[in-house]
Amino acid sequence: MAARSLRAHLLRMLLPPIAALLALGAVVAYYPSSEPTTEAYDQSLVDIGIALGAYIQATPTGYRLELPVAVEQVLRTDRHDLIFYRVLSPSGVHIAGDDDLPRPTSDAQAYDGMFEGRKVRVVTVATPCGPSPCTVLVAETTNKRARAAREFLLTSMLPGLLIAFATLLIVWFGVKRGLWPLARLSEELKARSPRDLRPIDDAAAPEETRPLVSALNGLLEELAQASRNQQRFLANAAHQLRTPLAGLQAHTELALAQPLPESCRIHLEHVHQATIRTARLANQLLALARAEPGARGGSSDVNLRSVVEGEADAWVHQALARDVDLGFELAAAPVKGDAMLLREALANLVHNAIQYSASGGHVTVRTGQRDGASFAEVEDDGPGIAPQERARVLERFYRVPGTPGTGSGLGLAIVREIAGGHGARMELAEGAGARGCKVALTFPHG
Amino acid sequence: MRLLIVEDDAPLASGLSRILEAEGHAVDVTERGEEAVLAASQEHFDLVILDIGLPRMDGFEVLRRLRAAEKPIPVLVLTARDAVEDRVRGLDLGADDYMVKPFAMPELTARVRALLRRSQAHGGPRIVHGPLALDTVARRAFLRNEPLELAAREWAVLEVLLAKVEKIVSKEAIIQAVAGWGEDLSPNAIEVYVSRLRSKLEPAGIKIRTVRGFGYMLEEFKPAPH
Numbered sequence: 001m002a003a004r005s006l007r008a009h010l011l012r013m014l015l016p017p018i019a020a021l022l023a024l025g026a027v028v029a030y031y032p033s034s035e036p037t038t039e040a041y042d043q044s045l046v047d048i049g050i051a052l053g054a055y056i057q058a059t060p061t062g063y064r065l066e067l068p069v070a071v072e073q074v075l076r077t078d079r080h081d082l083i084f085y086r087v088l089s090p091s092g093v094h095i096a097g098d099d100d101l102p103r104p105t106s107d108a109q110a111y112d113g114m115f116e117g118r119k120v121r122v123v124t125v126a127t128p129c130g131p132s133p134c135t136v137l138v139a140e141t142t143n144k145r146a147r148a149a150r151e152f153l154l155t156s157m158l159p160g161l162l163i164a165f166a167t168l169l170i171v172w173f174g175v176k177r178g179l180w181p182l183a184r185l186s187e188e189l190k191a192r193s194p195r196d197l198r199p200i201d202d203a204a205a206p207e208e209t210r211p212l213v214s215a216l217n218g219l220l221e222e223l224a225q226a227s228r229n230q231q232r233f234l235a236n237a238a239h240q241l242r243t244p245l246a247g248l249q250a251h252t253e254l255a256l257a258q259p260l261p262e263s264c265r266i267h268l269e270h271v272h273q274a275t276i277r278t279a280r281l282a283n284q285l286l287a288l289a290r291a292e293p294g295a296r297g298g299s300s301d302v303n304l305r306s307v308v309e310g311e312a313d314a315w316v317h318q319a320l321a322r323d324v325d326l327g328f329e330l331a332a333a334p335v336k337g338d339a340m341l342l343r344e345a346l347a348n349l350v351h352n353a354i355q356y357s358a359s360g361g362h363v364t365v366r367t368g369q370r371d372g373a374s375f376a377e378v379e380d381d382g383p384g385i386a387p388q389e390r391a392r393v394l395e396r397f398y399r400v401p402g403t404p405g406t407g408s409g410l411g412l413a414i415v416r417e418i419a420g421g422h423g424a425r426m427e428l429a430e431g432a433g434a435r436g437c438k439v440a441l442t443f444p445h446g
Numbered sequence: 447m448r449l450l451i452v453e454d455d456a457p458l459a460s461g462l463s464r465i466l467e468a469e470g471h472a473v474d475v476t477e478r479g480e481e482a483v484l485a486a487s488q489e490h491f492d493l494v495i496l497d498i499g500l501p502r503m504d505g506f507e508v509l510r511r512l513r514a515a516e517k518p519i520p521v522l523v524l525t526a527r528d529a530v531e532d533r534v535r536g537l538d539l540g541a542d543d544y545m546v547k548p549f550a551m552p553e554l555t556a557r558v559r560a561l562l563r564r565s566q567a568h569g570g571p572r573i574v575h576g577p578l579a580l581d582t583v584a585r586r587a588f589l590r591n592e593p594l595e596l597a598a599r600e601w602a603v604l605e606v607l608l609a610k611v612e613k614i615v616s617k618e619a620i621i622q623a624v625a626g627w628g629e630d631l632s633p634n635a636i637e638v639y640v641s642r643l644r645s646k647l648e649p650a651g652i653k654i655r656t657v658r659g660f661g662y663m664l665e666e667f668k669p670a671p672h
Binding site: 239240242243244245246247248249250251253254257275276279283309312313316317320325326327328329330364 | 455457458461462464465468499524526527546547548549550551552553612613614616655657658659660663
């Protein structure tokens with residue numbers, strides 16, 4: 001089913017009953033109000049009939065109408081309609097007048113009929129003429145009556161039409177206005193960070209949207225719970241892995257320190273490398289789990305410079321092991337965030353830079369402020385990342401094809417995750433002199 | 447030196463003890479916190495390597511009890527957890543160093559050496575670093591048993607670096623440690639002292655590494671292979 005417009009739906013629902021009510025209202029208003037007019041017009045015909053009656057004379061040979069021409073003219077004169085008459089004797093014999101004028105079919109005193117192809121209104125007037133009364137029929141065409149009816153219909157329907165029109169307008173604009181709480185709710189949801197699984201404040205929501213808000217909150221809570229469970233599982237799994245890995249590493253290193261046949265040593269060295277890789281992977285999975293929504297600790301004031309200074313020892317030793325020159329350009333860079341996650345992010349950037357630098361390469365870690373925004377960046381003069389690969393290297397487990405070494409492809413994904421969680425912008429670019437790679441994290445103000 | 451390893455994972459404990467024994471230490475192993483506390487109260491150990499995740503009495507409790515004893519024994523804490531709170535808690539309780547599992551054995555042995563050196567040198571009159579020896583009482587230095595002339599400032603810088611072998615010491619930290627009251631030492635002056643120290647020490651295989659933009663690090667002495 002296509003997306004339905006609430007407005008169209010409401011209008012479709014409202015239009016038939018409004019139309020029906022309008023029609024009914026017109027009918028109900030028309031008849032009672034048209035009756036007095038009909039009666040008044042009939043009465044003026046009756047008056048003509050009475051006047052005509054005065055000119056009937058009973059003679060021994062029968063009845064005659066002695067109507068002077070001037071009087072007839074006066075009686076027949078009307079501004080809108082033609083007037084006809086017919087005089088019948090008490091026994092119903094035609095005496096004078098328009099002899100095709102229809103006789104009454106019942107004892108009604110006023111009725112509609114046809115005369116010379118026209119609709120006419122006829123009234124009967126009993127007028128004294130001897131022992132029993134004669135009957136005078138007076139008729140007129142229905143021009144003014146039809147006009148009066150039209151006017152009545154119009155005046156009785158106009159208010160109804162106006163009300164109906166106003167109703168439709170109100171529906172059209174009212175729906176939009178009535179839905180503003182939903183619009184506001186959707187704005188709020190849109191503005192949310194995808195990792196923000198806190199419930200929506202339903203105290204601030206209008207009453208009508210509360211059921212929706214509480215349903216959404218239920219869903220958010222379930223999501224947060226699922227996320228927490230996943231965190232816990234990942235964290236436990238990583239923790240459980242670490243101790244046996246430490247044992248494995250200890251024993252392989254011990255074994256490698258022994259005099260060994262060369263064939264055996266090669267295998268053992270592979271085991272050792274794999275152990276170190278696995279250990280790093282366990283650490284990274286743990287970091288990723290911690291960086292995910294729902295797992296993050298509180299946010300506090302952190303100076304990126306202090307974070308770097310705290311880790312510099314460990315990094316310098318990593319760099320020395322690979323004969324890489326690790327340098328620092330540090331200035332204060334205050335941010336709000338989770339110190340442990342920020343440390344993890346920077347450690348991953350530095351680890352990557354050192355890992356992908358050639359022997360004798362240079363890696364520089366910088367912190368400070370640019371345009372009032374705190375930043376941290378790591379620059380190397382290694383092989384760099386081709387522009388078309390820059391988006392993909394942020395994906396989990398993605399490694400640039402042909403990359404030497406044994407990384408898991410998780411490092412930059414972790415950094416991206418942590419940067420995203422801090423609202424920081426992550427940019428990959430070339431290093432100085434179009435060589436190597438520079439990854440910069442720029443944090444939001446305040 | 448006599449070391450006590452408190453670790454409930456048997457393969458790791460045996461691996462550690464073999465490696466440390468190979469370094470020339472006498473090593474005892476226990477997998478129970480209670481036993482560790484008892485052993486430390488009855489016998490002399492130069493260093494305790496303590497796992498946090500022990501059954502029953504956990505490492506934090508062992509650490510607290512060791513610290514409550516009269517003689518402070520250096521403690522190197524091992525953990526499979528690395529939440530910042532754990533780290534802070536461990537260091538608050540007086541752990542001397544902290545390592546997250548898994549770790550490379552050379553790093554462990556280097557830290558053990560550093561801790562032992564620190565506890566031996568603590569307040570001691572003689573600091574030894576490979577062929578270099580400093581007699582802090584007589585304020586005389588020897589290199590390969592030959593007297594070594596050091597200016598007062600050079601001596602001060604060397605002392606700061608020797609207190610933190612294998613750790614980066616920032617230029618600011620050196621200035622603070624070296625400059626007297628009301629003195630204003632520039633980072634450039636420190637560079638001069640370090641370069642003089644280098645020219646005196648490097649022929650004997652003692653290396654002071656520059657960490658660009660940060661400071662200096664006195665490397666662990668490794669005898670040149672013959």
